[in-house]
Amino acid sequence: MNGWTGTILTIDLTTGDSSREEIPRQLLEEYLGGRGLGVRLMRDYYQLDPFDPAMPLIFSVGPLCGTPAPTSARLSVVSRSPLTGTIYDCSAGGRFAWRLKAAGVDVLFITGKSQEPVVLTITPDNIELVPATHLWGSDIPTTVAALKERGSVAAIGPAGENGVLFANIMMGEGNSVGRGGMGAVMGGKNLKAVTVNGDRKTTIADSALFDNARQDIMRLFKASPVIFGPLGISEFGTPVLVDLMAQRRMAPTENFRKTYFEHSANYSAPTIKDVCKAKKDGCYGCPIQCKKSSRDGKPLPEYETVSHFGALNNVRELHAIITANTLCNELGMDTITAAATLSAWGEIRGAFPTAAEIPGLLIDIALRHGDGRLLSLGSRRLSESMGHPELSMSVKSLELPAYDPRGAYGMALAYCTSNRGGCHLRAYPISHEILRKPVPTDRFSFSGKARIISIAEDTNAAVDSLVACKFAFFGASLEEYAELLTAVTGVAYSPQRLKEIGKRIILTERFYNYKNGFTRADDMLPERFFTESGSSGDGIDIHPIDKVRFEEELDKYYRIRGLNVGGCFDDGDFLANQP
Numbered sequence: 376m377n378g379w380t381g382t383i384l385t386i387d388l389t390t391g392d393s394s395r396e397e398i399p400r401q402l403l404e405e406y407l408g409g410r411g412l413g414v415r416l417m418r419d420y421y422q423l424d425p426f427d428p429a430m431p432l433i434f435s436v437g438p439l440c441g442t443p444a445p446t447s448a449r450l451s452v453v454s455r456s457p458l459t460g461t462i463y464d465c466s467a468g469g470r471f472a473w474r475l476k477a478a479g480v481d482v483l484f485i486t487g488k489s490q491e492p493v494v495l496t497i498t499p500d501n502i503e504l505v506p507a508t509h510l511w512g513s514d515i516p517t518t519v520a521a522l523k524e525r526g527s528v529a530a531i532g533p534a535g536e537n538g539v540l541f542a543n544i545m546m547g548e549g550n551s552v553g554r555g556g557m558g559a560v561m562g563g564k565n566l567k568a569v570t571v572n573g574d575r576k577t578t579i580a581d582s583a584l585f586d587n588a589r590q591d592i593m594r595l596f597k598a599s600p601v602i603f604g605p606l607g608i609s610e611f612g613t614p615v616l617v618d619l620m621a622q623r624r625m626a627p628t629e630n631f632r633k634t635y636f637e638h639s640a641n642y643s644a645p646t647i648k649d650v651c652k653a654k655k656d657g658c659y660g661c662p663i664q665c666k667k668s669s670r671d672g673k674p675l676p677e678y679e680t681v682s683h684f685g686a687l688n689n690v691r692e693l694h695a696i697i698t699a700n701t702l703c704n705e706l707g708m709d710t711i712t713a714a715a716t717l718s719a720w721g722e723i724r725g726a727f728p729t730a731a732e733i734p735g736l737l738i739d740i741a742l743r744h745g746d747g748r749l750l751s752l753g754s755r756r757l758s759e760s761m762g763h764p765e766l767s768m769s770v771k772s773l774e775l776p777a778y779d780p781r782g783a784y785g786m787a788l789a790y791c792t793s794n795r796g797g798c799h800l801r802a803y804p805i806s807h808e809i810l811r812k813p814v815p816t817d818r819f820s821f822s823g824k825a826r827i828i829s830i831a832e833d834t835n836a837a838v839d840s841l842v843a844c845k846f847a848f849f850g851a852s853l854e855e856y857a858e859l860l861t862a863v864t865g866v867a868y869s870p871q872r873l874k875e876i877g878k879r880i881i882l883t884e885r886f887y888n889y890k891n892g893f894t895r896a897d898d899m900l901p902e903r904f905f906t907e908s909g910s911s912g913d914g915i916d917i918h919p920i921d922k923v924r925f926e927e928e929l930d931k932y933y934r935i936r937g938l939n940v941g942g943c944f945d946d947g948d949f950l951a952n953q954p
Contacts, residue, residue, distance in 0.1 A: 377580040378438035378864035379403050383416075384480045386495060386502070388564050389428060389487030393502040398481060404866055405954045408437035408481060410464040411840030411880045413453030416484065417462055418883065418950060421890045425457040425556070426538075426563040428488040434475065434529075434569070435483075437842035438864050441476040441577030442585070445592050445851075446844035448473045448659045455891075456555035457563075458540040458712070458753050459772040459796045462887040463555040466839055468658025469548040471527040477573030489565040492536075496525050497571045507567040511536060514705040518568055519547040526572030532707030534741040535562035539751040541712035545704065549666075549674040550658060553709045555773065555795060580865030588859040592851045593662065599850035601810060602663055608846060609655070611644035612667040613678035616777075618643050620682070623809060623818075624915045625782025627775070628686040629727065630718040631768045631901075634779045634909030634917050636686030642676075642693045650693060651675055663846055669697075676700035676710070682777035683714035688727050695730035702734055706741035712753055713737060715774035719754040720746075723763045771796035771897050780900060781909045781917050783808040785816065785824040787925065791898040792828060792932055794884035800845060802831035812849060821924050825931035833877035840880060879953060882936070886949050895942035898929060 381403065386393045398412075406412040413435040423430045432454045439447035450472035456463035475483065479499050492507040510518055518530040527547055534542035535558030542558030543551045552558070579585050596602050603609050620626040621639045628636045640646060647653055647667070653675055657664035667675045676684070676696060680703075684696045703710045717736060721727030728736055739747025749757050754774050758767040768775050773796025780787035785804030793801040804827065808818040816827065834853060838845060843856060853870035860868045888897075900920070909917030930940065939945050 377578045379408070380476065380479050380481050382480055383482040383484055384497070385484045387487040388485065388489040388493070388566060391504055401954050405876060406880065407837070407840035407876060409435050409451040409466070409840045409842035410453065410836060411876060412482060413451055413464055414462060414880055414883050416482065417453060417887065421887045423455065425455045425560055428564065429486055430455060430560065432485045432557070432560050432564065433482060436472050436476045436481055437840060438860060439841055439843065440472050442579055442863055443589060444859050444863065445589065445596065446661050446663065446847045447842065448661065449842040449844060450475065451839060451842055452544060452552045452557050454557060454560045456795070457559050458556040460891060461771055461795050461893065462884050463557065463795050464839065465552040465554055465557055466842060467546055467550045467552045468661060468844065469527070469546045469550045470659045471529050471546050471571060473659060474527045474571045474573050476577060477575050478571050479573060479575050485564065485566065487564065492565050492567050494522060494568045494570060495566060497569065499573045499575055510567050515545045515707055516705060522568055522570050523547065525570035528568055528570050530568035531558045531561050532705060532741065534706050534708045535559055537741065537743045538562060539708060539740060539743065540753050541709040543707050543709055545707050548659065549704065551704070554711065558707050579863050581862045585859065585862035588855055588862055592855045592859070595850040595855065596662060601812060601849040602846065608665040609663050611648060612665055614642065614644040614647055614681050616678045617681060619809065620777065622913070623782055624910055624912060624917050625779040626682060626686050627777055627779045628910070629689055630687065630722040630766065631779060631903060632722070634782060635912060638691035639686055641691050642681040642685050642696055646693065647675060661844065665846055673701060674704060679777045680710040683711055684733070687714055687718045688721060690730045692730045695733065699733050699737060702737045706737065708737070708741060711776055712774045713740065715768060716750050716754040716757055719758050719766050719768065720750060722766050723758065723761050765902055768901055769797050770900060771893070773797040778805055779909055780904055781920055783818045784821050784920065785818070785828060787900060787904065787920055788821070788824050788928055788932065789828050791900060791929065792832070794881065794888060801835060802828045803835065803845065804828065804831065821928040825928045825935055829932060829935045830874070832881050833874045836877035836880040837873040840876065882949070883953065886944060889943050898942055
């Protein structure tokens with residue numbers, strides 16, 4: 376088999392049993408890998424609690440992984456989120472994905488719960504559960520250092536061990552399986568880490584076609600100002616968005632009460648580069664190198680992190696933001712939810728946490744001590760328990776990232792239609808509403824956005840299943856990646872076929888959520904965005920969103936998706952018609 380290994384490695388942590396089984400070829404061709412294949416394998420587990428030992432934790436690579444395909448050294452981790460209750464996937468790049476594929480595995484399917492903490496070690500010829508009681512309580516750097524001789528490491532920190540609902544799984548190279556609490560699912564299984572190593576090669580069906588497709592993609596990357604331009608993400612990383620969001624008056628400030636922070640220049644991309652002497656870094660084998668690290672090699676914060684630990688919490692000191700980012704990485708926590716939960720807490724109390732207070736609060740969250748016990752539950756549960764549910768700036772319990780929806784109406788809709796909750800990456804309308812790629816759209820209009828969002832969701836579901844990085848699509852398109860996929864697998868793919876696969880994945884996720892009780896009521900923004908203005912200035916006025924117009928566009932989205940007016944399925948046998 377070309378591209379795929381065709382193998383699923385199943386681990387039962389309760390019994391210690393493992394087995395390698397063949398994945399039906401139809402599932403590989405119709406769901407690809409990554410997000411899509413993981414979601415397909417979750418179909419029979421929709422009414423289990425995320426912490427039920429029977430709930431799978433799925434690591435899934437794509438058919439391009441293990442080849443020189445640009446941005447393809449990635450995987451998705453799929454389960455049900457303890458934070459949101461939705462089906463959930465997270466993508467991360469790095470050597471771990473590459474080595475999992477080199478161990479002869481497309482999917483690692485983990486169930487059960489070990490009686491004692493363990494590390495799962497995987498090579499092509501051996502599966503072992505190693506006692507890890509001595510590592511329980513260790514932070515990420517300590518854990519990775521202790522296990523690095525076994526290959527690439529994916530580990531949880533104290534946050535995952537203690538069931539923090541937004542705990543991450545951290546890769547040894549510094550990348551994170553962030554958002555949604557996959558680290559808590561892993562911790563609930565008493566699984567401290569997974570290590571992988573292997574030397575098997577991924578075969579390519581048509582090397583000449585592959586080389587041509589790869590060259591086309593690299594030319595498009597180099598021609599893209601967003602990727603390799605003088606102010607592009609390769610040069611400055613994602614914090615290059617700080618100044619742009621400030622100018623557009625859509626930087627979430629003080630728990631989304633405002634949309635402009637006058638001190639944002641303190642943590643802009645040029646400031647970070649100058650103060651930290653930032654150097655280029657990135658995922659294994661990626662030509663873009665969008666991440667940035669300090670002189671001592673520590674990962675520097677991304678845009679969402681600098682904005683949320685900055686403007687959202689009224690913090691102006693760059694060093695405090697970097698400290699918060701480092702602590703979250705070492706403790707194994709999502710920076711977006713951590714910062715947004717602190718911000719909601721601050722508004723409810725009437726005082727946002729100071730820069731000096733935040734490190735201690737983050738440690739308390741990871742250890743679930745003091746105020747950290749309540750903060751560890753995320754902003755929705757915290758706000759409800761404190762009598763102010765309206766102050767959780769979340770959708771489906773997932774905290775909104777650093778794009779205020781009052782400044783981009785496509786983003787407003789996409790937050791709500793996202794199957795995993797308030798996420799900017801399911802459709803990423805910022806690309807056309809703000810970055811104006813591939814073509815600009817009116818950011819203060821809902822016209823046509825339902826159709827645009829549905830197409831973008833289908834496209835991104837396919838991208839997440841290849842598994843490729845979304846930043847690649849600031850230059851390339853599904854046309855080039857379809858050709859690359861055809862070359863690798865020997866199976867004919869077109870952009871339209873990839874979009875159809877993406878649509879199938881989106882609807883499968885939607886059905887999973889529907890079976891767990893999600894309805895139209897969950898596809899809604901916090902009321903603040905419909906009743907309060909944002910910050911205006913420089914000739915830009917940020918008005919409340921017209922809720923009637925929003926609802927009309929949501930209705931259109933449902934019709935496009937074949938859903939009823941409640942956002943649900945009329946056909947109870949939806950899954951029976953799917954591969």
